[in-house]
């Protein structure tokens with residue numbers, strides 16, 4: 001969807017390998033020499049792919065749109081590569097949270113599994129993704145004030161770094177009743193306005209992957225629920241990961257296939 005690369009493309013495996021070499025432990029701030037080399041390999045492969053896209057009828061992707069608008073340059077390539085890297089890191093984090101939360105809420109899993117109406121089931125799965133973003137995954141956005149601002153009586157001087165506490169705002173009991181309770185029904189049959197719920201940012205800097213995050217996570221929930229019964233064992237809670245809070249590394253999610261053949265941790 002971003003890089004316009006499908007598994008059948010001849011450079012696919014090399015690109016996947018370069019990605020693994022580039023950020024084996026997730027996103028980083030300062031690159032080491034081997035990461036600079038991996039980045040060179042990734043950009044070369046992406047330029048190669050862009051050439052292919054120009055010649056063939058490629059499936060829609062961000063790369064294909066940029067190629068057709070004539071805007072492909074080094075910066076665009078870097079943006080696409082980094083968007084992929086941070087996007088997959090954030091999405092993986094969200095899916096770990098979804099697994100841990102579903103495992104602690106087997107009754108809701110069974111409620112989705114028993115839902116006969118497909119549209120309703122989709123709505124429940126989407127709501128699980130939205131509720132997990134609210135409870136766990138979204139944390140903050142930062143901005144630097146470009147001028148003195150007075151906000152609700154407080155002066156924010158020019159050049160101040162402002163951290164907007166999204167996680168905390170999502171736990172405001174004035175907005176979300178019993179804010180620490182997992183209750184996806186808050187999002188079923190109702191739109192929560194952006195000034196109350198904004199896990200993917202707001203305004204012109206809103207996450208470019210927002211639609212994918214919710215749509216793919218809904219599909220992820222659907223796959224889990226239709227294939228498995230899951231339960232969480234071990235301590236709940238969170239630990240401070242490299243960039244985000246993550247489920248405790250002592251947590252085990254046990255899955256049992258619905259046909260009862262296998263149970264794995």
Ligand code: HEM
Pocket residue numbers: 002083084086087088090091094137138140141142199200201202204205206207208209210212213
């Ligand atoms: C759980 C997954 C994700 C979360 C929680 C998330 C969250 C966010 C947030 C809060 C912002 C706004 C930052 C700000 O205002 O300073 C943002 C921006 C952005 N996100 Fe995501 N994101 C996720 C996944 C993705 C994915 C999968 C992609 C694309 C593949 C993506 C691409 C972007 C881009 C390009 C921006 C910058 C937009 C701009 O500055 O114009 N994100 N994301």
